[in-house]
Amino acid sequence: MTLPPLCEAFVLHFGEMGSRWGINRTVGQIYAVLFIAERPLCADDIVERLGISRSNVSMGIKELQSWNLLRQRSMPGDRREFFHTPEDIYAIVRTLVDERKKREIDPTLSVLRELLMRSPESESERHAQARIREMHELIELLTSWYADVQKLETERLIQLLSLGSKIVKVLDMKDRLFALPGGKRNPAGKEG
Amino acid sequence: MTLPPLCEAFVLHFGEMGSRWGINRTVGQIYAVLFIAERPLCADDIVERLGISRSNVSMGIKELQSWNLLRQRSMPGDRREFFHTPEDIYAIVRTLVDERKKREIDPTLSVLRELLMRSPESESERHAQARIREMHELIELLTSWYADVQKLETERLIQLLSLGSKIVKVLDMKDRLFALPGGKRNPAGKEG
DNA sequence: CTCCATTTTCAGAAAAATATGAAAATTCAG
DNA sequence: CTGAATTTTCATATTTTTCTGAAAATGGAG
Numbered sequence: 001m002t003l004p005p006l007c008e009a010f011v012l013h014f015g016e017m018g019s020r021w022g023i024n025r026t027v028g029q030i031y032a033v034l035f036i037a038e039r040p041l042c043a044d045d046i047v048e049r050l051g052i053s054r055s056n057v058s059m060g061i062k063e064l065q066s067w068n069l070l071r072q073r074s075m076p077g078d079r080r081e082f083f084h085t086p087e088d089i090y091a092i093v094r095t096l097v098d099e100r101k102k103r104e105i106d107p108t109l110s111v112l113r114e115l116l117m118r119s120p121e122s123e124s125e126r127h128a129q130a131r132i133r134e135m136h137e138l139i140e141l142l143t144s145w146y147a148d149v150q151k152l153e154t155e156r157l158i159q160l161l162s163l164g165s166k167i168v169k170v171l172d173m174k175d176r177l178f179a180l181p182g183g184k185r186n187p188a189g190k191e192g
Numbered sequence: 193m194t195l196p197p198l199c200e201a202f203v204l205h206f207g208e209m210g211s212r213w214g215i216n217r218t219v220g221q222i223y224a225v226l227f228i229a230e231r232p233l234c235a236d237d238i239v240e241r242l243g244i245s246r247s248n249v250s251m252g253i254k255e256l257q258s259w260n261l262l263r264q265r266s267m268p269g270d271r272r273e274f275f276h277t278p279e280d281i282y283a284i285v286r287t288l289v290d291e292r293k294k295r296e297i298d299p300t301l302s303v304l305r306e307l308l309m310r311s312p313e314s315e316s317e318r319h320a321q322a323r324i325r326e327m328h329e330l331i332e333l334l335t336s337w338y339a340d341v342q343k344l345e346t347e348r349l350i351q352l353l354s355l356g357s358k359i360v361k362v363l364d365m366k367d368r369l370f371a372l373p374g375g376k377r378n379p380a381g382k383e384g
Numbered sequence: 385c386t387c388c389a390t391t392t393t394c395a396g397a398a399a400a401a402t403a404t405g406a407a408a409a410t411t412c413a414g
Numbered sequence: 415c416t417g418a419a420t421t422t423t424c425a426t427a428t429t430t431t432t433c434t435g436a437a438a439a440t441g442g443a444g
Binding site: 129 | 202211230282315320336337339340362
């Protein structure tokens with residue numbers, strides 16, 4: 001690896017983390033290198049920085065592209081392709097979450113739904129279905145929350161995240177305000 | 193595998209998903225079996241249901257225990273240990289998130305912090321640090337949001353999730369209400 | 385303590401995932 | 415078109431992870 005110490009440490013950690021996330025170490029390292037690079041890099045730049053084979057880089061890039069995580073740029077008078085990550089880190093996280101959802105949550109939801117449609121043929125299947133239903137409902141709740149929050153501009157999202165659970169106080173306040181005239185109007189906290 | 197078809201389908205899918213989450217297939221399957229079981233199971237019950245070796249089950253259980261995902265129970269007059277998952281699925285998710293945070297986010301934060309303390313020794317290190325700083329800030333934001341929301345009772349959490357981004361409207365309302373008397377009082381949306 | 389049921393450990397087998405180099409394919413200037 | 419530069423593919427080598435059976439450890443009951 002031919003990276004300055006600080007960069008090397010980052011890249012190594014990122015690779016390590018990647019491997020706990022079901023992404024392979026090398027792919028994680030390639031991403032890390034691109035993330036901190038000052039300029040778009042071509043495949044051979046990555047080969048040099050990570051000291052891995054050209055073909056490995058090629059496959060890693062392909063993998064990252066399939067996750068929509070890379071931008072591509074070609075320089076005039078140079079046949080090589082140059083890769084970089086989006087500037088906006090919020091955009092990166094959105095992509096990451098969207099892709100994981102697409103690959104993991106959506107297929108799971110559809111399997112769970114299919115299982116919930118079946119008629120249980122024994123007591124144990126009946127019980128399994130009840131558990132699966134709980135899981136399905138929870139995932140639906142989280143998913144629809146995400147679908148909703150995803151639409152916010154970054155500005156708003158940050159505002160919301162910064163508030164954290166203090167939001168609950170705001171909610172209480174709202175409830176109290178609107179509850180004054182005619183008693184409990186909306187006890188479950190749901191809106192139209 | 194000796195499971196009714198519905199259970200088998202669930203267990204297989206769960207194992208498959210587990211392997212994308214850095215958990216190995218078998219461990220995922222063991223968890224799935226326990227999750228849908230009608231009663232606590234002993235290691236041999238799992239051996240029978242999944243058709244894997246006793247030692248594999250033993251290691252899988254150990255792994256799940258290290259994640260705090262299992263409850264244990266012993267039956268009077270029976271020396272075997274029986275395992276089950278918590279009833280409350282929200283509690284399960286909380287545990288899961290807590291553990292992942294502990295193992296993945298916390299170490300990453302500390303590495304990033306350490307890297308940010310160093311003095312960059314080149315332009316490329318300076319740039320890397322700037323990128324790392326952005327990442328660090330984003331993770332801090334998400335983490336502190338989670339730390340905050342984690343404290344809510346399940347009831348409240350569901351309420352919050354159900355609202356989704358509609359919460360922003362409530363915020364706007366609040367801002368407008370309190371802005372009336374004396375102009376912009378809290379433009380950044382932060383409280384406390 | 386001994387005995388026996390049970391669980392855990394662990395070295396090595398088996399399987400799966402990754403990495404490589406060589407060859408094939410692509411791309412584009414001339 | 416040709417040919418050089420570059421990228422991709424793919425069979426196989428390498429490494430890593432997972433799984434197993436045998437042996438060791440544990441933990442009560444008697």
